[in-house]
Amino acid sequence: MAAAVEDGSETIGDAEIDEIIAEAGGDPRQAIRSLLHDLAKLALDVETSVSHGFVRGRFPPLRARTGR
Secondary structure, eight states, rough: OOEOOOHHHHEEHHHHHHHHHHHTOOOOHHHHHHHHHHHHHHHHHHHHHHHOOOOOOOSHHHHHHHHH
């Protein structure tokens, strides 16, 4: 899947991008929509399952990010 870089981060290659687009039926807009949806779900999970004291200051409140 993604290759590790020296600093510990991951780099995403063209094969992974093509795979995501293929999962969306070849529609890049749908692929982006799906990725944004997944990102929002992960952000919500952080809001609900991690101590607010632990993440205080690291992430803005979900309402500020989504406009809700």
